Amino acid sequence: MSFNNLDALYRQVIMDHYKNPRNKGSLEDGSLTVDMNNPTCGDRIHLTMTVKDGKVEEAKFDGEGCSISMASASMMTQAIKGKDVETAYKMAEIFSDMMQGKEYDEDIDLGDIEALQGVSKFPARIKCATLAWKAMEKGLKENE
Structure with missing residues (x-):
């Protein structure tokens, strides 16, 4: 697949998560x-x-x-559901490396999250993409 086609596909995935967010809402009782x-x-x-x-x-x-912030939150919540806490932390580490343009561990399938790779080329947008991940890490640390 050419770079332009891949870029277009990634944009479509991001817009899909933005327009049709997964796991939108909040949980009650002990969360x-x-x-x-x-x-x-x-x-x-x-x-x-x-x-x-x-x-x-x-x-x-x-x-x-x-769109990047909300799509990232949708992708993140979808990715961590059902995972153990250690794996959720590892996914956050992989995502952080990806946002910094670093090589990252590909042992864990990121699924739709890989569509956000291109954000690393736009430093001003990295904070948008990482907001949900930082919130997840903060919540898990506070729970320890």
């Missing part, structure tokens, strides 16, 4: 809650997760922001 924002662009996220026996059983988000 972890994290609120974070990116003051430079106004993105904000309200992330709720249910963690039991070292596993992320459920994750939902609400908030507002650019």
Whole structure:
């Protein structure tokens, strides 16, 4: 697949997650809650997760922001559901490396998240893409 076709496909995946977000909403009763924002662009996220026996059983988000921020939150919640906490942290590390343009561990399938690779070329947008991931890490650390 040519670069232009791949780029177009990635844009489609990002827009699909933005227009049809997965796991939008919030959880009640005993869930972890994290609120974070990116003051430079106004993105904000309200992330709720249910963690039991070292596993992320459920994750939902609400908030507002650019297409990259909201698509990343949708992809992240979809990716971590059902994963153990250690794997969720590893996915956050891989995502961070990808956003910095570094080589990253491909042992874990990132699925749709790979569509955000191109964000690394736009330093001003990296904070948009990483907001949900930082919220997830913060919530898991507070839960330890």
